Amino acid sequence: MKNDIILSGVGGQGILSIATVIGLAAIENNLFFKQSEVHGMSQRGGNVESHFRLSGSPVASDLIQYGHADLIISVEPMESLRFVHWLSKQGWLVTNSSPYINIPDYPPVDEILKEIRKIKNNIIIDANTIAREVGSVRSGNIVVLGAASPFISVPFASLENAVKKLFQKKGDDIVEVNLKALKAGREFTGR
Amino acid sequence: MNNLLLLGDEAIAQAAIDAGLSGMYAYPGTPSTEIMEYIQASKDALARNIHSEWSANEKTAMETALGMSYAGKRAMVAMKHVGLNVAADGFINSAITGVNGGLIVVAADDPSMHSSQNEQDSRFYGKFALVPCFEPSSQQEAYNMVFDAFELSEKYRIPVLMRITTRLAHSRTSVVRSHLKVQENKLKLPDDLVQFVLLPSLARGKYKSLIKTYESIKYDARTGKYNSFSDGTGRDLGIITCGIAHNYLMEILNRVHKDYPVLKISTYPFPEDIIRDITARCKEILILEEGYPIVEEGLRGILDSGIKIYGRLNGTIPREGELNPGIVAKALGLPGSYVEKVSQLVKPRPPSFCKGCGHADMFTALVKALKPYGPGRVFSDIGCYTLGALPPFKTINSCVDMGASVTMAIGAADAGLFPSVAVIGDSTFTHSGMTGLLDAVSKNSPVTVVIADNSTAGMTGGQKSLATGRLSRICEGIGVEPLHIRTLIPLRKNHAENVRIMKEELEYRGTSVIIASRECIQTASRRKKADPGEKNKIKPDNEK
Ligand SMILES: Cc1ncc(C[n+]2csc(CCOP(=O)(O)OP(=O)(O)O)c2C)c(N)n1
Numbered sequence: 110m111k112n113d114i115i116l117s118g119v120g121g122q123g124i125l126s127i128a129t130v131i132g133l134a135a136i137e138n139n140l141f142f143k144q145s146e147v148h149g150m151s152q153r154g155g156n157v158e159s160h161f162r163l164s165g166s167p168v169a170s171d172l173i174q175y176g177h178a179d180l181i182i183s184v185e186p187m188e189s190l191r192f193v194h195w196l197s198k199q200g201w202l203v204t205n206s207s208p209y210i211n212i213p214d215y216p217p218v219d220e221i222l223k224e225i226r227k228i229k230n231n232i233i234i235d236a237n238t239i240a241r242e243v244g245s246v247r248s249g250n251i252v253v254l255g256a257a258s259p260f261i262s263v264p265f266a267s268l269e270n271a272v273k274k275l276f277q278k279k280g281d282d283i284v285e286v287n288l289k290a291l292k293a294g295r296e297f298t299g300r
Numbered sequence: 301m302n303n304l305l306l307l308g309d310e311a312i313a314q315a316a317i318d319a320g321l322s323g324m325y326a327y328p329g330t331p332s333t334e335i336m337e338y339i340q341a342s343k344d345a346l347a348r349n350i351h352s353e354w355s356a357n358e359k360t361a362m363e364t365a366l367g368m369s370y371a372g373k374r375a376m377v378a379m380k381h382v383g384l385n386v387a388a389d390g391f392i393n394s395a396i397t398g399v400n401g402g403l404i405v406v407a408a409d410d411p412s413m414h415s416s417q418n419e420q421d422s423r424f425y426g427k428f429a430l431v432p433c434f435e436p437s438s439q440q441e442a443y444n445m446v447f448d449a450f451e452l453s454e455k456y457r458i459p460v461l462m463r464i465t466t467r468l469a470h471s472r473t474s475v476v477r478s479h480l481k482v483q484e485n486k487l488k489l490p491d492d493l494v495q496f497v498l499l500p501s502l503a504r505g506k507y508k509s510l511i512k513t514y515e516s517i518k519y520d521a522r523t524g525k526y527n528s529f530s531d532g533t534g535r536d537l538g539i540i541t542c543g544i545a546h547n548y549l550m551e552i553l554n555r556v557h558k559d560y561p562v563l564k565i566s567t568y569p570f571p572e573d574i575i576r577d578i579t580a581r582c583k584e585i586l587i588l589e590e591g592y593p594i595v596e597e598g599l600r601g602i603l604d605s606g607i608k609i610y611g612r613l614n615g616t617i618p619r620e621g622e623l624n625p626g627i628v629a630k631a632l633g634l635p636g637s638y639v640e641k642v643s644q645l646v647k648p649r650p651p652s653f654c655k656g657c658g659h660a661d662m663f664t665a666l667v668k669a670l671k672p673y674g675p676g677r678v679f680s681d682i683g684c685y686t687l688g689a690l691p692p693f694k695t696i697n698s699c700v701d702m703g704a705s706v707t708m709a710i711g712a713a714d715a716g717l718f719p720s721v722a723v724i725g726d727s728t729f730t731h732s733g734m735t736g737l738l739d740a741v742s743k744n745s746p747v748t749v750v751i752a753d754n755s756t757a758g759m760t761g762g763q764k765s766l767a768t769g770r771l772s773r774i775c776e777g778i779g780v781e782p783l784h785i786r787t788l789i790p791l792r793k794n795h796a797e798n799v800r801i802m803k804e805e806l807e808y809r810g811t812s813v814i815i816a817s818r819e820c821i822q823t824a825s826r827r828k829k830a831d832p833g834e835k836n837k838i839k840p841d842n843e844k
Contacts, residue, residue, distance in 0.1 A: 119649065120651070132305065132472070136305070136474075141473075141474070142473065142474075143471050143472070143473045144471060144472045144473070145467060145470055145471040145472075146307070146470045146471070146472065147414065147470065153651035153652060153653070153654065153684065153687070153759075154649075154651055154652040154653075154654065155649055155650055155651035155652070156649045160471075168473070169547045169548075169550040169551040169554065170547045170548050170550075170551035170624075170625050171467045171468070171471040171544070171547065172467060172548070172624050172625060173625075174551075174552075174624065174625035174626045174629065174637065175626050175637060175639050176626075176636075176637030176638050176639040176640070177625075177637060187645070187646055187647070187649075188649075190642065190643050190645065190646050191642060191646045192642075193640040193641075193642055193643075194639045194640050194641070194642055196640055197637075197638070198638050211649070211652060212647060212648075212649055212650075214647050215647065216645045216647065220645055221645055224643045224645055228640070
């Protein structure tokens with residue numbers, strides 16, 4: 110088993126939380142992984158990416174090779190396209206459709222979505238709206254994770270346990286909202 | 301728990317704690333920052349009272365650690381690669397004094413310059429100083445190496461350099477802890493009380509013995525065990541890997557089910573025979589090293605050895621930038637993978653000031669105040685405020701090395717530029733700006749120094765700034781005229797007032813300082829979350 114995952118978004122959108130949840134779920138299932146993070150300069154409103162390599166056997170490289178990712182999980186539509194050269198032919202691209210606009214030349218969202226639909230295996234989810242419905246816009250990242258969960262080789266229950274663990278310090282309400290967010294994302298993809 | 305999920309940085313920190321560390325010294329810098337942060341957050345470290353305060357800069361960190369080593373205890377210093385330039389004087393001379401307690405210097409390199417102004421390779425410093433250098437290929441190896449590095453350091457009485465790169469520093473994986481019971485060393489003066497006295501007469505002898513030590517370290521098992529050879533079926537191509545490059549090679553070889561004779565090098569200096577072992581077997585050698593072609597240059601020499609060598613110098617591997625599995629696959633002549641094209645729609649998204657950042661208000665005022673003089677007169681420095689180079693401000697004209705804003709402004713003023721302005725962050729100011737300000741004051745140079753004081757080292761994630769609450773007194777102490785030390789609060793509502801103050805000081809024909817003080821909004825919101833009553837509110841300069 111091997112899942113090479115690229116996580117992408119804008120600094121502050123919570124891709125590290127997604128990585129932590131997958132990591133905790135991986136531990137619960139005794140899987141191997143390496144997760145590279147970007148720190149420093151690019152966190153200031155710039156684009157960020159993280160490589161998550163999940164495997165049934167020890168992982169050598171910290172980085173994924175271009176054309177070899179099984180999955181791109183993006184919390185921002187334009188950012189999902191920035192990393193498509195990592196995606197393998199059969200890979201899935203799962204992205205939020207709500208743009209994060211902090212540059213003057215952000216392209217029209219329709220064109221971005223049209224471009225994403227050209228990728229063979231794509232899932233576009235309005236995670237901000239769904240997150241708002243389940244209780245908090247801030248769980249948009251977890252909604253996207255839920256939508257991507259069918260393509261990650263850990264049981265859904267392990268992701269739920271991981272969400273509980275990660276948010277437990279912030280109180281039961283936050284845990285509840287994020288569990289709902291995860292589930293809503295999963296139901297959207299429906300696999 | 302003996303199995304931890306750690307970044308490479310954290311693995312080094314945890315190992316140091318487990319190996320009996322007594323003092324950690326550092327100045328923040330990506331990708332090294334998390335080493336100190338991990339120790340500061342560690343309950344074990346707290347319980348043992350391990351020193352873990354940020355230092356003013358890398359030089360003071362290096363020297364403080366050397367002092368702890370003098371007193372017999374184990375110390376570690378960590379910095380980003382360019383920090384070693386700042387600490388170089390102490391580092392290189394510490395090789396000649398030697399150590400008493402074990403001393404490890406961690407330098408975190410940033411090939412491809414993810415968050416740096418260059419991609420210098422710290423292994424050069426190891427050779428330059430004649431100090432052994434460990435270059436881990438994985439987080440686990442980084443953990444294990446710390447124990448051997450401390451032992452080696454104490455056995456040969458020499459500091460040890462540990463060189464890591466961004467991908468190791470910032471990648472998280474499972475690490476097994478070992479040797480949990482190491483005691484800290486007791487206070488113990490060096491046997492020879494002039495060991496650390498580098499009078500030329502003493503230094504000459506010490507340098508001779510350093511050269512001998514550097515030679516014998518090659519054959520020590522503590523370094524040797526990290527260099528390994530594994531044979532393969534082929535006899536045409538042999539591969540030498542250094543540090544993390546080994547993982548990229550293994551990744552590819554595992555996938556395509558190929559094997560080659562591979563020599564993995566993870567410590568320097570290494571005995572020449574391990575190279576001869578592989579070159580005797582193979583007709584051609586591919587060298588994969590992260591950073592500069594150091595091993596490659598050594599192998600090529602000047603005279604042709606008859607072996608064909610592939611690497612960064614002949615273009616098989618790009619001359620600059622970090623390695624990745626794709627580069628390695630290509631170097632092995634493997635067919636390229638299918639790669640999707642990135643759409644033209646995708647626009648660059650450079651980092652930018654956070655919404656509500658005080659630096660932005662400071663720049664808005666400065667741009668206005670400088671308008672009458674025209675562009676090209678703002679020297680700046682390294683930190684979040686360097687974003688003043690980007691639109692909409694496009695105001696700063698330099699960012700070279702920490703502290704250079706003040707001194708470059710003095711030089712330009714000497715050449716006749718007026719006004720000549722420096723914009724420097726509070727942490728950068730106490731790192732390396734204060735001495736430059738003394739230069740300015742000593743000749744009353746007509747420069748205006750704007751200290752962008754957000755009461756933290758923001759760029760690296762909000763570490764404590766040693767300047768907080770002391771800036772105006774420091775400037776006064778250095779000798780700036782009190783009338784020309786102006787503090788202001790960079791807020792939109794103060795814009796007109798701030799522009800006026802700036803204009804006044806820009807016109808002044810002597811050294812002036814403007815302290816623009818407002819807490820970083822990131823650290824402020826984190827602090828408010830952790831401490832709703834604001835009991836621990838930090839007081840920037842204008843709230844004394
Ligand atoms: C010699 C050296 N050490 C460390 C760094 C890493 N570094 C870059 S910016 C920065 C913090 C600067 O803080 P400050 O001057 O207060 O500015 P802020 O980012 O808070 O605006 C650090 C530590 C560096 N680039 N060079």
